[in-house]
Amino acid sequence: MNFKEQLKTYQDIINKELAKKCNQNKCPEEQLNKSMEYSLLAGGKRLRPILVIATYKLFKSDYKECMPYAIAIEMVHNFSLIHDDLPGIDNDDFRHGMLTNHKKFNEATAILAGDGLLNNAYMVISQDLKNTSTQKNAESTEKVQNINLKLKVFEEFTKAVDRMIAGEYIDTEVEGKEISPNELEYIHKNKTGALLKLCVRMGAILANASEKDIESLSNYAEKIGLAFQIKDDILSEEGDEKKLGKPVGNDKARKKCTYVSQYGLNGAKQKLQELTNKAIEDIKEYGTKAEFLKELALYIANRNK
């Protein structure tokens, strides 16, 4: 399977699993459910859950173990998009070529749908933890080890989400203000980076990888996280509106501080290239086993939406 086929296969698996979870954990209110599903099941690249699974598969083959955490992280990601788009924050009307949640439904529904998705992420985690602890056939020591790994992941999960929320907060605070390159990097390390780093850490921890492996993969994720944001800024400046599904040039109009406003278009492209190369360097030790993660770094740098 080449990279594109593998990516598509992962996306299909994740989309199916997300729909299944939505169905299992339906909230009692139909319209609120619809609003959550509208955002969660709208597609998107599924980059975060794919990172969890692909990292897990570096060490172990049966990725079902990490699936609940892959699903939970995608729920958190979608919660953050819904709240980010709200009139009180970015006030965006479109995302991925679709109306944003509060435009499609209404503001109150979008606030509560975001809240619901964040909470649902933890519901998925709680269900997996309970299933693991009540497993009948597992060896007792294996079960205890499994629970310990999952509890470590659960704590890291809450901390990464905390950093993401803090990152969003700073992003709203600096809008229209001059900021330094360091501040710009700080924002994105929190806003986007914390969650992407969490993805690979979850995959590695759940597969019981060594501290050294967790570290190498965290370095990789930090770099592709920044690369992802730089590419976003570049696309926001010169992307194709039709492909992006949202207006181009908004950042400039809002005088938003981006990697493009900070380093110029060429400077940003150069930085993107450097980070991508370094990210690939971080996972070189895994050889062909990490081929997918390498291609993923290139995909992030070369995507057009």
Added chain:
Amino acid sequence: MNFKEQLKTYQDIINKELAKKCNQNKCPEEQLNKSMEYSLLAGGKRLRPILVIATYKLFKSDYKECMPYAIAIEMVHNFSLIHDDLPGIDNDDFRHGMLTNHKKFNEATAILAGDGLLNNAYMVISQDLKNTSTQKNAESTEKVQNINLKLKVFEEFTKAVDRMIAGEYIDTEVEGKEISPNELEYIHKNKTGALLKLCVRMGAILANASEKDIESLSNYAEKIGLAFQIKDDILSEEGDEKKLGKPVGNDKARKKCTYVSQYGLNGAKQKLQELTNKAIEDIKEYGTKAEFLKELALYIANRNK
């Protein structure tokens, strides 16, 4: 110690513990932290954590075991108040005589502070679970049992929060519409009731109480939950603005459907009395051990703020 002294003692313990947790889990952004603490440390009755602790103490004396869950539920409660007050939902300017979060800070900050508190609740739970699983001195079987009880509580927690969010959603949906007594009860069973019921269930489950005990206490909580809401509606109609710290008569002006609009002031008072008596009946079997919970039901019915 009489009831009022006991109540005050509990409130002091909880306020101290909340401040400690805020300090331990500070988010990286000072201003966002301030916004979360503004709401969380503003005081309030602390009814939910007190219910957790008082229920736990029916069965076991060392309430420290249930403290993280008491703290987490108060965080969730405050998250829900912040989001409920937002311009996109109830658009309220005051709560407990203080400016609401978005009025004190701004809308974006209030949205993210609410998100942060919901997430922090799960951070507190994750930390307690990890501490329990890595406890060195505990007997292995005792440790496993403890973790199993806590995982059961964690799952119930996520489900109750889900119901609370659904309840808030319906509340926004029916604003200004005629609804039936059944629909009114349904809203409050979700919006307020689910969390109050969770409190006693958490206390009982964590103390390893029997299914029968959990059931009796759940019945008690369902009744005081509805009683709480009815009293709120009565105070909203005829309370003292100064004591309440918010304007009186808002419900009427908004044509909000309440127990007062539904049953009249006298009808609502009678219903409140009945529910309180029945709640006390539910915990009669515990005799003087449940004196505090009995007094708490009376306090809910007789409070003036």
